[in-house]
Amino acid sequence: MEASSATAQSMHHITNAKLTALSKQQKSYEAKKKRIHEAVAEETTPSKKVRVLLDAFAVHEIEAPAHISISNVIRFMEQRKHDSSVSPSLVHDWQLTLEQALDVPSRKYEHALLFGRLVTEWLANPNDTPLGAGSRESGDSFEHIGRKEMHDQRETWESLVFDMNIKSDPAAIEAYLGKLFGSTSKSTKLSKTPLETMRQSINSFHPGKVTVDVLKLCITAMLKTDMLSKAKRTALGDFRNNSMILQEMVDVLNLQLDALDSWSWGDGPVNVEVRRALNGKYRVYMDEEIIQALLLHFVGMSWAVYLKIRFNLFFHSGAWQQSTRSPMDGRARLKRQNYGLDVAPHESVRNERQHRYNSDYFMPQLPSSFYDVRDQYNDERDEDKGDPRNAIDVKQSLLHLISAETAVNTQLHGSFTVLQSDFKWFGPSLPHSTILTVLRFFGVSLQWLKFIEKFLMAPLKFVHDGPNAQTQIRRCGVPIQHRLADALGEAVLFCLDFAVNQSTQTNLHRMHDDLWFWGSLNASIKAWQTIQEFSAVMGLALNKEKTGSVHILHKTKSASGSILLNKLPHGRIRWGFLILDSTGQWQIDDEQVEGHIRELRTQLEACKSIFAWVQAWNIYVARFVANNFGEPAICLGRPHIDMALEAFEKIQQKLFDTDDLPSASVTEHLRGKLAVRFGTENMPDGFFYFPVETGGLGLRNPFIPLMVLRKFSSNDPTELIDRALELEKDDYNKLKKQYEEGNLMLSGRPPSLGEFISFGEYMQCPEETSKYLKVAYETLLRAPAADLIKPASGASRSTVGEPCQGFNGPYYQWLFQLYGSEIVRRFGGLSMGEKRLLPIGLIDMLKEEKIKWQV
Structure with a gap:
């Protein structure tokens, strides 16, 4: 990595100073140790040798072994002068222990120097290229290289974005929206319909003023994205810590906000760059001038937060439908009330579903406030950052929701249907006419419509194509990782969410433009028809490769040849690397995994340093x-965990198995690299996995998180539903008995109700009435309890415990117990080097830089 900022240069100098000081200390200690050994060799008896060693430990302040007390040994040696029961063998053991302890500082110094060399190697060999991956330049000539997939995807992107003919029919969209939202009639207590209220509020929108605190939040949010170039990201990081520059920027931004009517992209084009994501997709990023980018981010955040508020108010206005698969009718409600039974308690599966939908899947791309600085396009969760619920959390919860709903619906209703789709190239293919028509329908003012149209029609130039690249105007689509683009896309997709809700009385779960619907077969067919109609009206195309459905039956039912299934798309249901089969079980797609093994090998081979290799492994494999x-x-149960364990085993085998090292592991592979590059051999396993703060490489072990949760996972999660139904049966029998004995006190009950309500009526809609089912539902969505590994007998916290603050929890407990004993034997504790002598600060800075994957 090039030290392009004052901070980086300072960290580099500090690291060099640490290594120089470390080398001097090592030489000083080795000379001291040599003198001690010589003094010990001159003595003739074990007792005298031990006394020389004890004096040396005291004079030179050498750290004693964890399992021995120097002061106690001194006392015991005094005792030996008079007591022959202190045997020569004991004295000999003390001598060996103290002599071995002299080698521990030597190992720590050697390790710290190796660690420093590894960091220096990383600093000198960045895993990116100055022009962006896939380019090279020599003088006036410019040659573009890269994989075929990159060129193909860029060609498709350009064919959409620069096509003046990709349009939609504003009149048809107006008619569609008028019919859709015309159903939101006002209640007797309201003077306006929910749509009229929303339109009036949106028409009066104003973003307010930029403050220093808000600007800092904008900078923080932008640094979390891949949008700007490295040089601009570095500059933004420096600006964030300079109060004078921040105030100057605030003044400029507020002046520009006052003159939004005359805003433009400027005289020159905006550079765009193609970058590869881990999922294999190539994305085109704009690299704007810093002030321009900050202005657009502030405006985008203002619009996004405001629309989130307005859409949420509409959601809770009564216009949004909320129903269960088999809702309770009025007669059944009245009968339950007559018997004093709850009709729709707050603690129900029905309400829990609605809460989770509103929290995680309603307008998921829109932030709730300026303090929400998450990058919603980032699928690489950083576990060390403590970020709030982000895109990957929501994606994981979707998998769990589908699995839990499968268990509930198949047990209660005997069948369950899941539908999946997404839009083909949604961001680049979203017609500007669609965006502007939808915004106009929602009441966005003419002033803002003109600004948004100018924002959309950006002049673009590919930096890959060199200085003579052609400038073209964006005619279709929205730019990636712009908050204003998120707001525009979500405004359009809000209409789809509402349309599906109105046609099915339930919710479309959505992440970006990935669409998921589940429920009864009939409701799924209606949802699919609604999605198709919306796509046609809005000028969008559905992605056939990501469109599919599955009809799941309870294990006691046999498949039927229902002609209704032909009204659903026939593709497979995919989540990540998993495929949902007709039994309701998820299976790993081996073909996808094979492709990523090949890709992972390519990325790892491109790493020019050990630390870069570890970082690539951690992000690609462990995340x-x-x-x-x-x-x-x-x-998901234990079968899912076992399936993932087997898959990781195959990945490691296929990556590292060679003729020379059959069945080699990731640690053996790295040992080989260390031996070749640094002449270092026989490094303990813990060195590779321990945190860098302890002198380790920080390699993540993907097996441990699975093993931690395996013990308390269930082989058959549907047993929870069965147990809930059994508890309901018990409650029913108790209530019936009390009623028949005359002991059931019913408020307002008529004198004679005849026989007690039947069990079928009692359980007509457990998703609305069963507290036990709600508990089971919530339990299904939780992670299994962690298997907290216990320290070995006799091990103390000082020997095999936490090496430094912040490394606790089941993963690290397992890690330290698995690998800790060898580290303790060699280094006297779990830290392999003194933290003050390790270049931890530089490593933290290097880890902050996003990896640019080889294209």
Whole structure:
């Protein structure tokens, strides 16, 4: 990595100073140790040798072994002068222990120097290219290289974005929206319909003023994205810590906000760059001038937050439908009330579903406030950042919801249907005419419509094509990772959410433009018809490769040849690397995994340093692959965990098995690299996996998180539903008995109701009435309890415990117990080097830089 900022240069100098000081200390200690050994060798008896060693430990302040007390040994040696029961063998053991302890600082110094060399290697060999991956430049000539997939996807992107003929029919959209939202009639207590209220509020929108605090939030949010170039990201990071520059920027931004009517992209084009994501997709990023980018981010955040508020108010206005699969009719409600039974308690599956939908899947791309600085396009969760619920959390919860709903619906209703689709190239293919028509329908003012149209029609130039690249105007689609683009896309898709809700009385679950619907077969058919109609009206195309459905039956039922199934798309249901089969079980798609093994090998081979290799492994294997296998949950059961363990085993075998090292592991592979590059051999396993703060490489072990949760996972999660139904049966029998004995006190009950309500009537709609089912539903969505590994007998916290603050929890407990004993033997504790001598600060800075994957 090039030290392009004052911070980076300072960290580089500090690291060099640490390594220089470390080398001097090592030489000083080795000279001291040599003198101690020489003094010990001159003595003739074990007792005298031990006394020399004890004096040396005291004079030179050498750390004693964890399992021995120097002060106690001194006392015992005094005792030996008079007591022959202190045997020569004991004295000999003390001598060996103290001599071995002299080697521990030597190992720590050697390790710290190796660690420093590894960091220096990373600093000197960045895993990116100055022009962006896939380009090279020599003088005036410019040559573009890269994979065929990159060129194909860029060609498709350009064919959409620069096509003046991709349009929709505003009149048809107006008619469609008028019919859809015309159903939201006002209640007797309201002077306006929910649509009229929303339109009036949106028409009066104003973004307000930029403040220093808001600007800092904008900078933080932009630094979390891949939008700007490295140089601009570095500059933004420096600006964030300079109060004078921040105030100047605030003044400029507020002046520009006052003159939005005359805003433009400026005289020159905006550079765009193609970058590869881990999922194999190539995305085109704009690299705007910093002030321009900050202005657009502020405006985009203002619009996004405001629309989230307005759409939420509409959601809770009564216009949105909320129903269960088999809703309770009025007669059944009245009968339950007559018997004093709850009709629709707050603690029900029905309400829990609605809460989760509103929290995670209603307008998921829109932030709730400026403090929401998450990057919703980032599928690489950083576990060390403590970020709030983000895109990957929502994606995981979707998998768990589908699995839990499968268990509930098949047990209660005997069948369950899941529908999946998404829009083909949604961002680049979204017609500007569609966006502007929808915004106009929702009451956006003419001033803002003109600004948004100018924002959409950006002049673009591919930086890959060199200085003479052609400038073209965007005619279709929205730019990626712009908050204003998120707001525009979500405004259009809000109409789809509402349309599906109105046609099915339930909800479309959505992440970006990925569409998921589940429920009865009839409701799924209606949802699919609604999605198709919406797509045709809005000028969008559905992605056939990501469109499919599955009809799941309870294990006691046999498949039928229902002609209704032909009204649904026939593709497979996919989530990450998983495929949902007709039994309701998820299976790993081996073909996808094979492709990523090949890709992972390419990315790892491109790494020019050990630390870069480890970082690539951690992100690709321990995050990306692990996330796409799905995080364990009770609804997925133990078979899912075992399936993921087997898959990781295959990945490691296929990556590292060679003729020279059959069945080699990731640690053996890295040992080989260390031996070749640094002449270092026989490194303990813990060195690779321990945190960098302890002197380790911080390699993530993908097996441990699965093993931690395996013990308390269930082989058959549907047993929870069966148990809930059994508890309801018990409650019913108790209530019936009390009624028949005359002991059931019913408020307002007529004198004679005849026989007690039947069990079928009692359980007509458990999703609305059963507290036990709600508990089972919530339990299915949780992760299994962690298997907290216990320290070995006799091990103390000082020997095999936490090496430093912040490394607790089941993963690290397992890690330290698995690998800790060897580290303790070699280094006297779990830290392999003194933290003050390790370049931890530089590593933290290097880890902050996003990896640019090889294209």
